[in-house]
Amino acid sequence: MKIDLAQRSRAGREQPCAQCGSTYMARRSNSRYCSQRCIKRAQRCVQSNASGAIGRLKPWLLNKGYAGKTGAEAYGLTVPLSLVLGDLNDATERLRAAGHRTVGRFTEAGLKDALRGMGFQA
């Protein structure tokens, strides 16, 4: 998309679409996507990222030594939940800074739910 300078100064802010990355004119200050199509794609992406992030959570916890097996299919945290929460949100933040699309920050309740869903005894 080519925009001449006169048009650029009259119109809104030029910014990259949060979904496809192409530059577009934001008509509103809170606009993040260039098109309706990208809004829809982003919504689907958040949903699939959320389940993907939960799927990666268990190996991440085990890898970090934050969790261990307490039974055949049961797991438990080896460190306080607050430590896991802080580190998890740091990791998410780093991914976001590196340009990855990620889920939002985990809340304590959200993390507890995710852990329970994975067979953790909380």
Ligand SMILES: [Zn+2]
């Ligand atoms: Zn777009």
